[in-house]
Amino acid sequence: MDEAIPLFRMEGVSKRYGGVRALDNADLTVTAGRIHAILGENGAGKSTLIKIMAGVVAADGGRMTLEGREVSFASPAAANQAGLVCIFQELSLIPELSVADNIVISDPPKRFGLIDRRAQRAIAEEALKRAGADDIHPQALVKDLPLSRRQMVEIAKALARKPRILILDEATSALTAADVTRVFQVLKRQRAEGLALLYISHRMHEIAELADECTVFRNGKNVATYTAGTKSDNEVVELMIGREYSHVFPPKLATVAKDKTPILEARRLSWTDRLKDISLLVRAGEVVGLGGLDGQGQRELLLALFGVLRGCSGDLLVDGRRVSINSPSAAKSAAIGMALIPEDRKTEGLMLPMTVRDNLSFAALDRVSHGTIIDTAEESRRIDEMIKLLAIRTAGTAIPVGALSGGNQQKVVIAKWLMNQPRIILLNDPTRGIDVGTKQEIYQLLRKLADAGAAILFYSTDYDELIGCCDRVLVLYDGAVRRELVGAEITERALIASALNIQTGEAVPMAAGVS
């Protein structure tokens, strides 16, 4: 291949989602026979970048060239045709079909017009072998495989398409250590055969082992490209931080009374292999943050506390008394007084086609009714109160909540739980995808609730928020609490370093989870 023309180049590509600029004039050059790692914190634009490359979303501007020819992909299939294959985090396998069926799904071998199962099996065996997964039987059904095996099938499926550029988005997150070693061998072999690889991972040691060159993204821009091994971990963290601060946070609590009985306490909480021995406590008036990279067990932790997960081990204490919560309806009962602002407001927080009114009172219906009959006057009064308290901008309470802006929808989710007057408030990334103004209001509100005596456990993917809002932050990695940062220790550097599970000297290793 001509040295002058790189295999793939992306120039000045931008993408906006509503008011958020996910990708801002980004450039990227991919060379055949090299492994290119992409780094960046949550929301730096990595996933938008690969979605554009893989034809899942269209860019707003900029150009992409493949071997010097300008290209654009209308669908994942079109990108595949051109030789760009992406292994997404969300699995794209069809559960009820066999491994072999899945590997050849887009273009099965045919004989007399019908699928040639023998040839299909040969292709599948070959692909599995290439992926270092020959322990997987091509006739096994995908739904019967554990997550790590499915991920290997994804890799085999991608390789069977004979890609020229292979994009791996956190492809190793579900794998066992032995698999990772094998996948790395495979990727190195592919590199030797001239494949270009784009590797996105949060695991620094993987990048150190694998990458030839690295590009760091921040705020939707590529801020640095360097040859792997030329920068220390500290320097890399330095490149990743430095987000523009545009938020004003309310003042934090001066001192947290250590002697107070915590409202919420968990001891050695474990659930399957996703939560490992988590101990935490939250006192009245405290805002405790959950940090770490996305998908390290934060979501499961909140669900476990809220009584959604079955088969949790460990103890849960409310007001110092041991309790067992086995459903959200138990969690919200007056004795416990817990609320969960869930992750996805569109599917878990709200019923979008229902009215603002119905949504607002939905979790607190018991409080506005006599027996089973709703006292509509009382309901209206409380709803108006909430709309005023949170300054929800809506054209009335009788319109579908889906017609509100994202920020106002999120306010409805919060308001609906505040109607229950909870004492323990769990929040799962409540500011994702909403405007700056509303975020500000939410920060103020959280502090106000804490000052009024609520215990708040707040997971956010935005480090800025954790720094600005939280009195303490627990950083999760791989289902366990790895660090506890208190007060002035909560810095962006400490958060990123502990999220990546690397030592930078500044953060103090967590002492003990429980006092």
Place this chain on the structure above:
Amino acid sequence: MSETAHEGSGWTSRLPPFIRRMDPAVVTAFACIVVLLLLGSLYSRNFLSLEYLLQQLKVASFLGVIATGMMLVILIGQIDLSVPWVVTTGAMMASFASSFGTAGVILGIPFGILCGVLLGLLNGLGVAYLRIPSMIITLATNAVAQGLMVVYSGGFSPKDTASAPMRYLATGFLIPGLPNAVIVWAIIGALAVFLLARTTFGRSIYGIGNRERAAYLSGINTRRIVMTTFAISGGLAAVGGILLAGYASKAAQSMGDAYLLPSIAAVVLGGTSILGGRGTYLGTVAGVILITLLQSILSVMQMPEAGRQIVYGVVIVAMMLLYGRERLVRQ
């Protein structure tokens, strides 16, 4: 998904506000009723007479009662295919109990309803706690109910004549001129409206139908609500059966068969989404009347059964294409 709620453009903006605020499906259904009546009156003067209209309401009330239960089940995003034999069970058991003296006659109707509720509970248990698709478990319940009734009516030389209270309920006149069956439907309808609009149970039904996951995370005991809904549907199907038996003076084996598909069609034509979560009782009333009128007019016009069925099917498809289409799934 589009984020705009109000599209005030086009011809709809010229309509009076109270109509604009209504569900377009309900408006369409009522408009169709008016058109049907006008068409009918062109054919025969009788169509606009009070007598004819009351007669139609009476016939509609059987379907109306059954469709009320079906609507609740459809609102939670499920379906109840056990209607045919639950209707029959209700009718037969009420008649059966009535053969035991005065006490039996008095308790006959409650006993029939109880049997329907029990069958509904069986459905609800399967759907809510075992998470068996409602289409299967209600089918199985239907088969069991059929089996029980066949054994009962074949083996015990049953008393299948409707008792006096049953006949009175269906054909009597508590208020002169207004058939009791219509009053029964009106009461059940009013209760349904109240239930859906003013109780925590009704709100939960809509919530579950829209997004069961969100309802569960809001601390609603979704399983209990789902089970109760099926029990109510079973009970209402039994009431429908009791009315039918009273109307026909006796309970018969296949009496419920003709009510399954029309009850689903009535609910759906009234603008209730078959996927659940959206729909008004007014719409179901419109759907019930629409279907009853359609059947009646076609039969008065001496359209043979064949033509009636075809028109019936075409009307459902056409109306659903008008306003019942799913949104295109966009990536």
Place this chain on the structure above:
Amino acid sequence: MRDWRFWFAEQRGTLLAVAIFVVMFAVYIVNHPAIANNGFTVATLSNVGQTAANKGVLLAFVAMAQALVVITAGIDLSVGMTFTLTNCLASWIVVGDPLSTALGVVGVLAAGALCGAINGAIVIFGRLQPIVTTIATGAIYYGVALLLRPFPGGSVNGDLADLLTGKVFDVFPASLIVLALVVLVVWVPFSRSVTGRAAYAVGSSEVAAYMSGVPVRRAKFVAYTLAGLLASIGGLFLTFFTYTGEAALASGNTYTLFSIAAVVLGGVSLFGGRGSAIGAIFGALAFRTIGDLLFVFNLDPLWQPLFQGVVLMIAVSLGAFGLFRVRNRLEWFG
């Protein structure tokens, strides 16, 4: 080789249906009065088999039709009406000399396929829910059937009927051979084609299927159309058995409901993506045998529907045990 284990896992539902059928049929045969009187002679066995087969194949065809649609995560509530409609049509046109009889058969099959294609077109292009669509089209098809046969009547080419409902070499029921042929000609090619695999993919996960570039619309359309075709083969056979056409509402509805029961017994998941038409066939045969079992035990036939209902109830409840393995309660909601 561990191949058989995976094959077993993939075909578990189908195999279970076969096993249920074999056990029930064995019990049925052993206790059959004809066998009890005459012993295990070829003639008796073939007589018993023929009667059973002729009862079973009708539901088997309709269940196969239902299975095709259910695999795509749809449902066809008009399948019994297509069956009735084609029965009525056949009682008009499958008559006369061999040529016109053959043309008649082709006409009946085409009519069935058309019914299915209409369902498919409305579901795919009209974007209506399959359940509502097929309720409505079912009414239309029944109307057409009534139009054709307001009163039971008509006739059918007797030679052909006798040939297909009789015995081959005086031993083997011909209807079973036709069933096997239909499986070979319709199901086997379908299940091994790209379209067939797409049908499974669509039923299992429509989003993943789209992301993998699978022909989603074609798969659904073909599935509905073939369902209509298979139902019409059932209708044709009904005519061969009865020599008449009859637009019977109850019979049509019963076949629709039984087809769903047979499909479930046959290991086809109503959520789509799992099962096979073979399983549905054995589900149908097993369901029929359940009914006949009572007869050989000299129980009052009155108990037959109840027995069928209870067996169905138990069968569908067995699938619920997977629930106890769910660790995250949100998975209840799919």
